[in-house]
Amino acid sequence: MQALQIYAGPRAQALLRERGLRACDVRVIPAAAGGPKGLALNPLDRFLFGHWLKDAPQVIHLPGASIGAWRLACACLPDADAALAQLAEDYITQQYEHRPGRAPTPAQVSLAFGRKLDERLGARAAEVLSHPRWRLHVFTSRGRHLLRRDGRWRTPLGYLAAFVSNAARRRALGLWLERVVFSDPRHPLPVPLADFRSRTVALTAQNLAPAILASCSIPFWLEAVHDVPGAPRGAYWDGGITDYHLHLDYAAIDDGLVLYPHFQGRIVPGWLDKPWPRRHRASPALANVVVLAPSREWLRTLPRGKLPDRSDFKAYGDDHVARQSAWRRVLAESRRLADEFAQQVAGGGAVQALPLP
Numbered sequence: 001m002q003a004l005q006i007y008a009g010p011r012a013q014a015l016l017r018e019r020g021l022r023a024c025d026v027r028v029i030p031a032a033a034g035g036p037k038g039l040a041l042n043p044l045d046r047f048l049f050g051h052w053l054k055d056a057p058q059v060i061h062l063p064g065a066s067i068g069a070w071r072l073a074c075a076c077l078p079d080a081d082a083a084l085a086q087l088a089e090d091y092i093t094q095q096y097e098h099r100p101g102r103a104p105t106p107a108q109v110s111l112a113f114g115r116k117l118d119e120r121l122g123a124r125a126a127e128v129l130s131h132p133r134w135r136l137h138v139f140t141s142r143g144r145h146l147l148r149r150d151g152r153w154r155t156p157l158g159y160l161a162a163f164v165s166n167a168a169r170r171r172a173l174g175l176w177l178e179r180v181v182f183s184d185p186r187h188p189l190p191v192p193l194a195d196f197r198s199r200t201v202a203l204t205a206q207n208l209a210p211a212i213l214a215s216c217s218i219p220f221w222l223e224a225v226h227d228v229p230g231a232p233r234g235a236y237w238d239g240g241i242t243d244y245h246l247h248l249d250y251a252a253i254d255d256g257l258v259l260y261p262h263f264q265g266r267i268v269p270g271w272l273d274k275p276w277p278r279r280h281r282a283s284p285a286l287a288n289v290v291v292l293a294p295s296r297e298w299l300r301t302l303p304r305g306k307l308p309d310r311s312d313f314k315a316y317g318d319d320h321v322a323r324q325s326a327w328r329r330v331l332a333e334s335r336r337l338a339d340e341f342a343q344q345v346a347g348g349g350a351v352q353a354l355p356l357p
Contacts, residue, residue, distance in 0.1 A: 001295075002298070003295055003333075003336035003337050004292060004295065004298075004337045005265065005293050006290065006292060006293075006344070007290070007293065008290045008291070008354075008355070008356065009286045009287040009290075009356050010355075011251070011287040012257055012290045015288075016290065016350065016352070017350050017352075018350070020348050020350055022345075023055075023056040026058075026256065026257055027061065027257065027258065028060065028191070028250060029048070029060060029062055030064065030068070030245075030248075030260050031063070031064035031065070031072050031246075031261070032064075032065060032262055033068055033238060033243075033244050034066070034068070035218070036091065036309050036312065037067075037263040038071060038091075039088055039092070039308050039327060039330060039331055039334070040307050040308070040337070041262075041337070042071075042087070042331060042334065043331070044292065045075065046081050046084045046085060046338065047342060048075075048259075049075040049081070050080045050084070052345065054080075057133070059133050059134075059135060059187055061135045061187070061190060061191075062075065062134055062135060062137060063139060064138060065140075065215055065240045065244070065246060066218070066238050066239055066240045067091075069136075069211075069212050069216070070117075070121075070212055070215075072134075073128050073138075073212055074120075074121070076128040076131040076136055077128060077131075083120075086120065090116055091327075092328060095320055100318070106220065106221060106222050110223040110225075113213065113216065113222065114209075114213050117213050117216075118209050128208060129203065129204070135186060136183075137182070137189045137203070138182040138211045138212055138239065139239030139240075139242070139246065140179075140180045140181075140211060140214045141177045141178070141236065141239055141243075142180045142235070143178075143234055144176055146161065146176070147159070147162070147235060147237075148234050148235060149226065150224035150226065150235045156220075159176075159219055162176040162241075163272055166270065166272040166273065167272075167275075170196070170269060170279065171195075171197075174197030177241060177242055178197045178199065179193065179199070179239075180199055180231060181193070181201070182202070182203040182208075182211040182231070183201070185203065188200070191252060191253065192252050201228075201230055201232075204230055206229045207228050207231065210228045210229060214238075215239040218238045219237055224236060224237050225237075240270075241271045242270050242271075244268050244269065245262070245268045247268065247286070248285065250289055251285050252285075253288060257288055257289075258289045260290065260291045260292065261292045264293055265291055265354075265357045266280045266281075266357050267286065267289075281357075282357060286356055292341060294307070294334075298336070303326035303329055303330065307330065308330055312327075
């Protein structure tokens, strides 16, 4: 059974047939939001950043949202392999103080998670931002109007309005949420952001940890991060709301490939677009994208027949041992994704890829 499935846009398919998949051709590596699903990509991340791309001479841009931003920040550390392994351990063992039989409050989750990010990344921000070739870009969603501040009533009312607006048209979501990208100031992200209301802010040692916390702050699960240093005032939430899978205009890059380790073949624009399958289709913007994703057959072999996700917290409740055991099994099984990718690129020959769905 094949664990890894490779998909590619038409330009990328032609390049893969001509000269295979080479580290020197990679220009961008996006990382999607998706919470615990990102655990399945951890061994692949470790191989890519800790080994295969380690000696690639070119600048590579790393746009990420939510757990994707956390993954990519770890990849920028000098000990990327070890940092990514630590990320997986931190994510699997996360627990939050709460009353018996009740879920932890958003404030409790934000406090504990923020402390962990400060420990792992905030204290090493200068190292993250001084990588000689990697350029990190952290995607967040900044609230507007009702959502400009987090609040007991204004947040649910604001997100209800955002859902209705987005249902009518994706661009209408910009009435309520603005894409704010905290971007490595050494090189701008080589992808236009004209598809949605956007602004760019310099990523610095002072705002790295707050920006990643904001990018991971799922509404109603965590509190919004207010007034991130160096950025416009306001409430900042999960970057996946505006850019769930970062369906950006990658085709605007003239040469090379966008290599996308992803937990599925489809690239969904925003979190609120999940109910609208027509928005999940491949577009010309993905012409030069190569997606590395788990196969459906392999997914069925995992605990509960799926990748880890937030529903596991409810399914396992306070049985942390059972949840952690299931997630560790997924992490161990996911080594097959890295192994199969390593085999694909080892020979240097043509790589066959399916069209992006």
